Amino acid sequence: MIPIRVFRTTYQNASISLLPQSILLYSCGSRNSTMASVAMFRILPLLFFILGIWSTSTTASSDYHEQLLLRPLHPSSLLASFNFQSNTSVTSFEQQNFRYFPRSLGQILQYANTRELHLRFSLGRWDAENWGARPWGGSREGGTGVELWAWVEAETDEEADSRWLTLTNALSGLFCASLNFIDSTRTTRPVLSFQPAGYHTNSTLSNLHLLHGTLPREVVCTENLTPFLKLLPCKGKAGISSLLDGHKLFDASWQSMSIDVQPLCVEESEDCQLQITQTIDMVLDIQRSKRPRDNPIPRPVPYEDLKCDTLKPYHAEDTCFPRDEAANEEDWSLSQIFGHSLKGSCPLADESEDPVCINVPHAREVYVSAGTTEHKDNSGYMRCFKLPEEGEFEMVLPRQELQEKAPLEKPLLYAERSFIGYGQERGGVQAILTNPSATDAVDFVYMESLPWFMKVYLHTLKAKINGLDEDVIQEMFYRPALDRKRGTQLEVRMRIPQNSTVILTYDFEKAILRYTEYPPDANRGFDVAPAVITIGNVSIRTTSLLLPLPTPDFSMPYNVIILTSTVMALAFGSIFNLLVRRFVAADEAEKWDLRAIRLRLKSALGRMLVRISRKGKFGKLE
Structure with a gap:
């Protein structure tokens, strides 16, 4: 019984139901350990053979x-x-x-x-x-x-x-x-x-x-x-x-x-x-x-390996026009x-x-x-x-x-997206969508997922074909944003005729964030997710955008702390001097002159040494 469990754990794809029923009955019904061991050694070759055939058939019909x-x-x-x-x-x-x-x-x-x-x-x-x-x-x-x-x-x-x-x-x-x-x-x-x-x-x-x-x-x-x-x-x-x-x-x-x-x-x-x-x-x-x-730095091509265009005239030997190797x-x-x-x-x-x-x-x-x-x-x-x-x-x-190369499949649509406008309060988004086909029109869905701090003005949404105002938008779904709860969702179904370009624009307002909502590199800006363009089973993503928002001066607390600390240090020093320093009159200042103090200390030290020497002489006479 034990060997069968071990094999079942090792071969996770194997199932115990694949083993012959006689093997299961014998291994489960045997009560004599000696007979079970002998029988198991006889069964092992057959077991390996069955597992080998099963694994081979599994690999052949691999999923x-x-x-x-x-x-x-x-x-x-x-x-x-x-x-x-x-x-x-x-x-x-x-x-x-x-x-x-x-x-x-x-x-x-x-x-x-x-x-x-x-x-x-x-x-x-x-x-x-x-x-x-x-x-x-x-x-x-x-x-x-x-x-x-x-x-x-x-x-x-x-x-x-x-x-x-x-x-x-x-x-x-x-x-x-x-x-x-x-x-x-x-x-x-x-x-x-x-x-x-x-x-x-x-x-x-x-x-x-x-x-x-x-x-x-x-x-x-x-x-x-x-x-x-x-x-x-x-x-x-x-x-x-x-x-x-x-x-x-x-x-x-x-x-x-x-x-x-x-x-x-x-x-x-x-x-x-x-x-x-x-x-x-x-x-x-x-x-x-x-x-x-180990050495990824690009190096210039050696002079002897340069391939120059021999059809052009040269005024010097060290001049070379690279040959077109397209x-x-x-x-x-x-x-x-x-x-x-x-x-x-x-x-x-x-x-x-x-x-x-x-x-x-x-x-x-x-x-x-x-x-x-x-x-x-x-x-x-x-x-x-x-x-x-x-x-x-x-x-x-x-x-x-080679003169012949494998052809590249032309995309169904070219898409570009960028910010327009200026200032820290408002801005705009412009999407340029081009249909390169000369025969077929393109139906697609344009989707924007915008952060909540981009407040879209839906009445400014415009779509122009080749610079002319035409009714291009067939269907639209709009879910407005909720501050700090939900972003803006905009989906527009449009149709672009052949050899035409649609310019989709709308304006938005920039919200003011709390200072705790800014990332560490706030001056870099905020990333806006790419737009998703769906053409049947074909999907196109535009590039992401970098939105600059009004950013507070995060160095202001540091400047305030430095200025406050400087003022407090100056005030504390002045007050401490007024409280601790001793003030004397001008006529009394001579008494506390440094030279006078040094002379007095010197004379006092001399008198002390004289007294000590006299006491030593009297002690010897006695």
């Missing part, structure tokens, strides 16, 4: 998938998208048989009654003009800092707020982030912008509450990456997750980490799965990533970009999928490690690699001149 997609961007940038996905049945999840699903996150979702979760950690700015459309259509991207939205099951709004608070505090401890600061002033309830990504029955939807919170001031660092990797089955030790290094990730021009948990069900079937998707997207500068870690592809390798090569494949991942893919023309030269199988698609711009079971995987792309 864990991972893939790395590399896409060169222009100029001299590389987009690396790490995608990790695992599924577990809802029944097993409710029974806390998590399998590949991370137990730490699963128990938090169960305790907070969260049916769907979306968490984002983002840093940097996506350059849509040079990099094209966002990866995954922006659906796995968040605003600058931390963004969280979830569907919580509750009967009342108060109960939903309580469970939302429980969820944010638990996630704060799990991911070493400041999610516990998402209070009521930073929480909104979107109406038009977000829709459930998973499957929910009609009876469940009636009790689901959508809550959304942001922390634009949060700085993403390695403290958030470490717990992210611990949620993966291979923990960053094998597979594509072994390439994730904090030094490279947070040196990227733009990076985003996302976690999505959603239920998936087949129509007219009770077979429901709970899917968790973890994604890391980063845009790396190839030149900066290739610098050695047609040349940068040379790079996995070890140069990520610091080391890929440490084999994850043994728990699905073997039917290729774990590494690269989006380059088929004419591009790509060298990989021995034992790697290459697959090319029919589009002419994608190739994938099946990694060897053992050993490390390396990919090298030499410098090559």
Whole structure:
């Protein structure tokens, strides 16, 4: 009986019901310890054989998938998208048989009654003009800092707020982030912008509450990456997750980490799965990533390595016009970009999928490690690699001149947002939205989550198309702010015609804060969360804003203390001198002259010595 329990603890995916019934009956019914031991030694080989077959079949039909997609961007940038996905049945999840699903996150979702979760950690700015459309259509991207939205099951709004608070505090401890600061002033309830990504029955939807919170001031660092990797089955030790290094990730021009948990069900079937998707997207500068870690300071190119344009005239030998190398592809390798090569494949991942893919023309030269199988698609711009079971995987792309490059997908909308106006009392926000399509109009929802100290004047909301006042706004939802209780929520549904630009503006008033509500660096300003633009399944985030508020002189108490202390010291010194110092008349001052006192002391000391000497002589005569 004891060995069976030990094996059951070691192989957490195994179930005791898989063992033959005769084994269970014999081990439980045997009362003679000697006979039980002999029988157990006979059973052990069969037990190992059954567990080996079961683990092999489990690995073959694995519910864990991972893939790395590399896409060169222009100029001299590389987009690396790490995608990790695992599924577990809802029944097993409710029974806390998590399998590949991370137990730490699963128990938090169960305790907070969260049916769907979306968490984002983002840093940097996506350059849509040079990099094209966002990866995954922006659906796995968040605003600058931390963004969280979830569907919580509750009967009342108060109960939903309580469970939302429980969820944010638990996630704060799990991911070493400041999610516990998402209070009521930073929480909104979107109406038009977000829709459930998973499957929910009609009876469940009636009790689901959508809550959304942001922390634009949060700085993403390695403290958030470490717990992210611990949620993966291979923990960053094998597979594509072994390439994730904090030094490279947070040196990227733009990076985003996302976690999505959603239920998936087949129509007219009770077979429901709970899917968790973890994604890391980063845009790396190839030149900066290739610098050695011990000496990252950029150096000028040696004279002999300069590539000059020979078609231009030169008046001196030391003059050089750099040659335009836009047609040349940068040379790079996995070890140069990520610091080391890929440490084999994850043994728990699905073997039917290729774990590494690269989006380059088929004419591009790509060298990989021995034992790697290459697959090319029919589009002419994608190739994938099946990694060897053992050993490390390396990919090298030499410098090559290509006239054809992989096309970049054009974004559906270009968005810019900034502050307008001047002064410490009022201001304005301007959003410039451009539709680059020449044939199709774009319908979207524009959402703003503003802090309570930005008091919006709704009557100043205006939308102009190409500088003309037109009726662009189709629907609007507005929830005003309450001081120190709730922020402002603004959602606008609009339609932009083809080749048009919409300028959305509104004015606001800056509230006066209490001196205890200012951060330590009050003169820096207050971060305003990015706007969320939803175009069907595509999401776009604008950049965050930095709002300057009227700031009191925090050095005033210090100055008052110094001035008061100085005045008190002067007053105390004067009064102390008046009370302690002895005043005498001018004619009496000569008696207390220093010379007179010294002479008197000298004469008194001389008379004392004479008396002592006389007494000594009289004593000898006697």
